[in-house]
Amino acid sequence: MLKIENLTATVGEGExxxxxxxxxxxxxxxxxxxxxxxxxxxxxxxLSYVLTGREGYAVTGGSATLNGADILALEPEAxxxxxxxxxxxxxxxxxxxxxxxxxxxxxxxxxKARGETEISAPDFIKKSREIxxxxxxxxxxxxxxxxxxxxxGEKKRLxxxxxxxxxxxxxxxxxxxxxxxxxxxxxxxxxVNALRAPDxxxxxxxxxxxxxxxxxxxxxxVLARGRIIRTGGPELAHRLxxxxxxxxxxxxx
Amino acid sequence: MDCCGGMDEHDETCTEVKxxxxxxxxxxxxxxxLESENYxxxxxxxxxxxxxxxxxxxxxxxxxxxxxGEPEWLLEWRLDAYRRWLTMEExxxxxVNYPKIDYxxxxxxxxxxxxxxxxxxxxxxxxxxxTYAKLGIPLREAEVLLGVEGAAETAATARxxxxxxxxxxxxxxxxxxxxxxxxxxxxxxxxxxxxxxxxYPELVRRYLGTVVPATDNYFATLNTAVFSDGTFVxxxxxxxxxxxxxxxxxxxxxxxxxxxxxxxxxDEGAYVSYLEGCTAPMxxxxxxxxxxxELVALDDAEIKYxxxxxxxxxxxxxxxxxxxxxxxxxxxxxxxSKISWTQVETGSAITWKYPSCVLRGDDSVGEFYSIAVxxxxxxxxxxxxxxxxxxxxxxxxISKGISAxxxxxxxxxLVSIHRKAEGARNFTQCDSLLIGDRCGAHxxxxxxxxxxxxxxxxxxxxxxxxxxxxxxxxxxxxxxEQAVALLVNGFVRDVLQELPMEFAVExxxxxxxxxxxxxx
Numbered sequence: 001m002l003k004i005e006n007l008t009a010t011v012g013e014g015e016x017x018x019x020x021x022x023x024x025x026x027x028x029x030x031x032x033x034x035x036x037x038x039x040x041x042x043x044x045x046x047l048s049y050v051l052t053g054r055e056g057y058a059v060t061g062g063s064a065t066l067n068g069a070d071i072l073a074l075e076p077e078a079x080x081x082x083x084x085x086x087x088x089x090x091x092x093x094x095x096x097x098x099x100x101x102x103x104x105x106x107x108x109x110x111x112k113a114r115g116e117t118e119i120s121a122p123d124f125i126k127k128s129r130e131i132x133x134x135x136x137x138x139x140x141x142x143x144x145x146x147x148x149x150x151x152x153g154e155k156k157r158l159x160x161x162x163x164x165x166x167x168x169x170x171x172x173x174x175x176x177x178x179x180x181x182x183x184x185x186x187x188x189x190x191x192v193n194a195l196r197a198p199d200x201x202x203x204x205x206x207x208x209x210x211x212x213x214x215x216x217x218x219x220x221x222v223l224a225r226g227r228i229i230r231t232g233g234p235e236l237a238h239r240l241x242x243x244x245x246x247x248x249x250x251x252x253x
Numbered sequence: 254m255d256c257c258g259g260m261d262e263h264d265e266t267c268t269e270v271k272x273x274x275x276x277x278x279x280x281x282x283x284x285x286x287l288e289s290e291n292y293x294x295x296x297x298x299x300x301x302x303x304x305x306x307x308x309x310x311x312x313x314x315x316x317x318x319x320x321x322g323e324p325e326w327l328l329e330w331r332l333d334a335y336r337r338w339l340t341m342e343e344x345x346x347x348x349v350n351y352p353k354i355d356y357x358x359x360x361x362x363x364x365x366x367x368x369x370x371x372x373x374x375x376x377x378x379x380x381x382x383x384t385y386a387k388l389g390i391p392l393r394e395a396e397v398l399l400g401v402e403g404a405a406e407t408a409a410t411a412r413x414x415x416x417x418x419x420x421x422x423x424x425x426x427x428x429x430x431x432x433x434x435x436x437x438x439x440x441x442x443x444x445x446x447x448x449x450x451x452x453y454p455e456l457v458r459r460y461l462g463t464v465v466p467a468t469d470n471y472f473a474t475l476n477t478a479v480f481s482d483g484t485f486v487x488x489x490x491x492x493x494x495x496x497x498x499x500x501x502x503x504x505x506x507x508x509x510x511x512x513x514x515x516x517x518x519x520d521e522g523a524y525v526s527y528l529e530g531c532t533a534p535m536x537x538x539x540x541x542x543x544x545x546x547e548l549v550a551l552d553d554a555e556i557k558y559x560x561x562x563x564x565x566x567x568x569x570x571x572x573x574x575x576x577x578x579x580x581x582x583x584x585x586x587x588x589x590s591k592i593s594w595t596q597v598e599t600g601s602a603i604t605w606k607y608p609s610c611v612l613r614g615d616d617s618v619g620e621f622y623s624i625a626v627x628x629x630x631x632x633x634x635x636x637x638x639x640x641x642x643x644x645x646x647x648x649x650x651i652s653k654g655i656s657a658x659x660x661x662x663x664x665x666x667l668v669s670i671h672r673k674a675e676g677a678r679n680f681t682q683c684d685s686l687l688i689g690d691r692c693g694a695h696x697x698x699x700x701x702x703x704x705x706x707x708x709x710x711x712x713x714x715x716x717x718x719x720x721x722x723x724x725x726x727x728x729x730x731x732x733x734e735q736a737v738a739l740l741v742n743g744f745v746r747d748v749l750q751e752l753p754m755e756f757a758v759e760x761x762x763x764x765x766x767x768x769x770x771x772x773x
Contacts, residue, residue: 080730092725096743106729
């Protein structure tokens with residue numbers, strides 16, 4: 001489903017250019033959930049930004065395809081329409097734009113790009129209500145401007161709300177667990193798990209093993225110095241939790 | 254009350270933000286130039302016109318007055334103003350730059366031939382009707398305008414959609430006014446000011462020039478001398494005007510000045526909501542627009558005045574466009590009266606405009622809600638004045654400035670609390686949004702307070718359309734242009750909510766069009 005081969009990317013320009021991703025290769029088949037763990041500064045967030053097309057990063061080598069189609073050449077919105085979704089580590093505030101308006105605009109923009117018809121207002125509201133219930137979101141919150149005055153936990157839940165509304169094909173969750181208490185974490189994980197499907201893939205970026213107790217990964221990758229240095233099953237996450245990154249990093253040298 | 258006179262003395266209060274630093278590599282890259290194709294109202298109507306001789310002199314003033322068969326007092330008033338104007342200096346304190354205006358290079362009167370006043374809509378030439386239909390701003394107005402003889406439409410159909418009565422001003426004359434008869438039944442007078450001079454001379458004479466005197470400022474004095482047409486509204490005691498009233502200004506003729514004069518009087522306990530819209534063709538030459546609007550609210554009266562200004566802003570190199578020098582002022586003359594200005598300014602090469610409220614009556618309320626967008630090489634210096642004279646008077650100012658391209662956008666506002674304005678209150682909020690790195694936003698607030706018990710609040714923010722926001726929105730599947738429009742709409746939301754529903758939708762579209770090509 002998602003296939004990344006020898007992806008190399010830099011940030012900054014000219015002499016200041018710094019290589020953040022260094023010939024990174026990774027494949028997430030349809031139906032699987034892979035976790036990416038790694039120390040600070042390993043390039044985890046950069047990977048999510050390069051995949052989704054944020055400006056400020058230059059891809060200097062390698063490729064990334066979603067269901068066989070090159071995504072790196074596409075504008076961010078086209079990648080979204082192709083089914084790529086990023087749950088942000090730091091969700092952004094959008095003053096004056098109510099959540100429902102925002103998500104409906106996004107949904108219809110994606111549908112339009114795919115040549116589908118727009119969702120009707122009643123269908124949208126019905127769907128929104130159901131998802132809000134699953135995530136224990138106050139429906140009043142959805143009338144407020146996106147993320148403005150939301151707590152850290154509310155912002156993260158709102159990311160998952162958007163994800164469930166937009167039903168992407170491939171999801172990248174960037175440190176979704178940070179800022180969540182244990183109850184919120186469980187709720188969020190339920191939402192995410194509800195989206196697991198044979199034709200969907202997921203990349204879960206996290207520092208801690210904790211989230212993986214709730215969202216069980218098929219594989220765990222360790223990202224360090226811009227590349228995957230180790231891949232294993234869920235037990236690898238436990239080992240990292242117990243021993244820290246140092247041991248694994250040392251082995252990989 | 255001199256309009257903004259002496260404001261330059263306080264320039265140290267100027268808080269200025271000029272953005273020069275670039276955002277990370279090309280996110281909101283240098284703003285793309287404003288493409289002239291984006292201005293859909295830029296066409297020219299080909300119709301036979303009648304002009305006053307080019308240039309300005311006493312005989313021009315006499316020509317205009319004679320064309321309208323005006324009474325002697327009005328001609329004298331004009332001539333006095335003209336003579337005074339000759340001794341005045343063009344104001345230079347605003348943050349706008351433009352070449353010196355040659356006042357002799359304009360026509361001060363231009364009217365479709367035989368237009369003196371069409372008796373009914375059937376007599377209005379097809380070219381003009383087509384012009385308004387094509388502008389479609391707001392479309393409903395155009396429909397109503399075309400169906401004017403259907404003013405006797407059944408009440409049932411009328412109730413289905415909100416109706417708007419329109420006074421259509423084409424260059425120097427009013428060509429049609431709709432729903433007049435129906436309004437008359439409610440006691441509301443709605444007609445062109447030229448007609449009102451003849452039909453209601455006592456009302457016009459009693460109020461004309463009492464809010465913006467002939468001596469007020471350079472442009473207002475010029476307007477007094479040469480004003481051609483405009484709208485007159487009178488709402489009698491206790492009447493809630495049954496529909497929205499509006500004037501639609503169209504500048505068509507080349508090298509023409511438009512000098513309209515609007516006078517709205519709302520008697521005790523009455524209410525009116527009035528809308529004003531404007532467009533002009535794309536021309537290489539600058540056109541001059543110097544209007545005066547006077548509002549009078551008596552005891553317990555309320556006036557809601559909304560403007561959507563979409564004059565031609567000039568091309569991407571700053572060639573052509575309208576010079577908009579407008580004096581708008583409302584007088585809350587009566588106790589508990591209220592005047593509310595809402596403006597959406599997207600056009601004009603130069604905007605110089607400060608819709609103001611004189612809060613004379615005790616417990617009167619003044620409001621100013623503004624969205625000013627500049628793109629390309631537009632320059633806007635706009636804001637308001639709230640003059641608190643009466644006891645417990647309240648004012649509220651919400652200004653949203655959006656700068657893109659290589660434009661400059663200035664908010665300039667005065668809050669003045671006079672000695673007798675016991676317990677006066679003001680709240681001011683000025684927000685500026687910058688798109689790209691070659692535009693400027695400036696906030697110049699002036700506060701004059703003579704009362705220890707006044708409550709004054711001022712909040713100001715300047716933000717740049719952030720790369721983070723833009724990326725977040727695009728990651729959800731929304732294209733760049735739409736993303737900008739969405740963010741801008743969010744930014745101006747609290748002002749859009751003040752507009753009548755019909756206009757809010759138009760204004761939203763207009764914002765989108767005005768900002769097309771504003772990000773790289």
